[in-house]
Amino acid sequence: MKQLFIVGIGPGGPEGLTGEARRALDAAEVLCGYTVYLDLLAPLYPGKETYSTPMTRELERCRWALETASAGRTVAMVCSGDAGVYGMAGPLLQMAEEYPEVETAVIPGVTAALSGAAVLGAPLMNDFCVISLSDLLTPWEAIEKRLRCAAEGDFSICIYNPGSKKRAGHLKRACEILLETKSPETVCGWVRNIGREGQESKLLTLAELSGETSDMFTTVFVGASATQKIAGRMVTPRGYEKKNAEKEDG
Amino acid sequence: MKQLFIVGIGPGGPEGLTGEARRALDAAEVLCGYTVYLDLLAPLYPGKETYSTPMTRELERCRWALETASAGRTVAMVCSGDAGVYGMAGPLLQMAEEYPEVETAVIPGVTAALSGAAVLGAPLMNDFCVISLSDLLTPWEAIEKRLRCAAEGDFSICIYNPGSKKRAGHLKRACEILLETKSPETVCGWVRNIGREGQESKLLTLAELSGETSDMFTTVFVGASATQKIAGRMVTPRGYEKKNAEKEDG
Numbered sequence: 001m002k003q004l005f006i007v008g009i010g011p012g013g014p015e016g017l018t019g020e021a022r023r024a025l026d027a028a029e030v031l032c033g034y035t036v037y038l039d040l041l042a043p044l045y046p047g048k049e050t051y052s053t054p055m056t057r058e059l060e061r062c063r064w065a066l067e068t069a070s071a072g073r074t075v076a077m078v079c080s081g082d083a084g085v086y087g088m089a090g091p092l093l094q095m096a097e098e099y100p101e102v103e104t105a106v107i108p109g110v111t112a113a114l115s116g117a118a119v120l121g122a123p124l125m126n127d128f129c130v131i132s133l134s135d136l137l138t139p140w141e142a143i144e145k146r147l148r149c150a151a152e153g154d155f156s157i158c159i160y161n162p163g164s165k166k167r168a169g170h171l172k173r174a175c176e177i178l179l180e181t182k183s184p185e186t187v188c189g190w191v192r193n194i195g196r197e198g199q200e201s202k203l204l205t206l207a208e209l210s211g212e213t214s215d216m217f218t219t220v221f222v223g224a225s226a227t228q229k230i231a232g233r234m235v236t237p238r239g240y241e242k243k244n245a246e247k248e249d250g
Numbered sequence: 251m252k253q254l255f256i257v258g259i260g261p262g263g264p265e266g267l268t269g270e271a272r273r274a275l276d277a278a279e280v281l282c283g284y285t286v287y288l289d290l291l292a293p294l295y296p297g298k299e300t301y302s303t304p305m306t307r308e309l310e311r312c313r314w315a316l317e318t319a320s321a322g323r324t325v326a327m328v329c330s331g332d333a334g335v336y337g338m339a340g341p342l343l344q345m346a347e348e349y350p351e352v353e354t355a356v357i358p359g360v361t362a363a364l365s366g367a368a369v370l371g372a373p374l375m376n377d378f379c380v381i382s383l384s385d386l387l388t389p390w391e392a393i394e395k396r397l398r399c400a401a402e403g404d405f406s407i408c409i410y411n412p413g414s415k416k417r418a419g420h421l422k423r424a425c426e427i428l429l430e431t432k433s434p435e436t437v438c439g440w441v442r443n444i445g446r447e448g449q450e451s452k453l454l455t456l457a458e459l460s461g462e463t464s465d466m467f468t469t470v471f472v473g474a475s476a477t478q479k480i481a482g483r484m485v486t487p488r489g490y491e492k493k494n495a496e497k498e499d500g
Binding site for chain 2: 008010014015016017018019020022023058059082083084085086087089090091093094096097100106107108109110111114115117118119121122123124125126127128129130131132137138142143145146148149150152153154155230231233235236237238239240
């Protein structure tokens with residue numbers, strides 16, 4: 001069988017892998033991915049063959065993975081978080097159309113929206129949006145429009161790729177857009193290096209968030225209007241209290 | 251130490267658990283949750299003490315968990331998918347303010363948006379929204395508004411709780427709202443019983459989705475305008491092809 005697994009490895013170390021992901025990595029003869037993620041797995045698979053390309057050469061990596069699987073070797077393409085959220089599942093499945101002989105399987109993982117939320121408390125307990133501020137692949141106008149729609153709908157918002165050296169100012173601009181609709185007191189938070197060495201996090205207001213610097217290892221959370229700071233945690237109520245109060249009233 | 255873990259167990263069986271979740275469940279003296287989820291874990295923990303309440307008595311379950319942890323027993327509150335997405339992390343952390351002696355930790359898991367997406371392909375590869383159609387805890391008007399905003403922003407949309415016996419017609423109404431903005435040909439899909447016995451899935455158009463019946467074990471995916479059906483899978487392109495074409499052009 002010609003098999004290619006596209007595996008989300010979760011936030012960081014081996015503890016974040018699901019059993020299913022672990023089984024796919026065990027089965028793979030070669031692990032393929034961005035160097036940082038392969039390094040996170042190295043302690044689990046010392047000596048296993050790996051193949052990596054720099055961050056910006058994703059399609060080359062997909063091609064290599066499909067060619068290698070087609071040649072009969074079992075390959076796991078490794079993605080941080082979930083393979084289907086800003087990961088390699090999309091481009092790989094698009095390209096896989098040219099390799100009908102290769103069986104592909106996407107193995108889901110814990111994306112940063114979930115692992116970061118768990119660090120902060122429960123900011124995504126009700127309806128939420130996930131938006132990337134990277135305009136490498138999406139026009140900036142489309143990102144601005146989505147930020148406006150997310151604010152208008154009063155979603156909790158999780159922001160990926162809030163900044164990098166090349167994109168300084170994106171988070172500040174995003175906050176300005178959100179502040180057109182949302183209160184400057186909106187509860188926000190960020191987490192950096194989730195589940196890895198040097199993990200940090202902070203709760204702050206939307207007004208304060210605007211002045212923060214961020215990098216590609218930071219995930220940002222902007223609360224809905226109902227989101228609260230409770231005992232140092234960011235929590236979006238789901239509405240159970242209200243329901244119970246109504247029950248008691250009625 | 252008085253310890254309470256709030257654990258997302260992923261879509262179904264033991265294979266969906268992360269190592270971290272597994273460790274928390276191992277450490278717990280008592281597992282607490284909705285019966286269906288405790289049953290999924292039973293093969294892993296035969297004989298371990300459990301406590302459950304019916305689905306609608308969530309706050310009672312949270313209170314019991316906190317009281318039990320406060321009395322010195324290590325408790326794991328078990329949620330399907332991720333504890334922080336329509337799960338118990340929110341109400342538990344709200345109530346935990348009354349129990350400062352209890353140390354609480356949220357352990358993230360693979361929510362149905364991710365596990366369902368992996369079954370269908372890669373529908374959430376770009377910015378996306380997660381919306382529940384249950385109006386038990388959220389007014390229906392707020393849900394309608396979020397659907398409109400999600401369509402307006404051209405997000406991929408993942409819909410939780412699309413229907414139940416009491417909420418027949420919610421999915422049809424949601425599709426009507428989305429069709430105000432989106433093409434009837436928009437690529438959509440649903441997955442039922444993700445990662446469990448009897449898993450089913452289907453790709454269809456938004457026009458067709460409107461006539462489907464669904465239940466509380468179904469997760470629905472509505473594509474963005476760019477979402478495609480590729481070799482029987484639902485894929486939202488991230489834009490690598492476009493970028494590479496521009497590179498070659500420029």
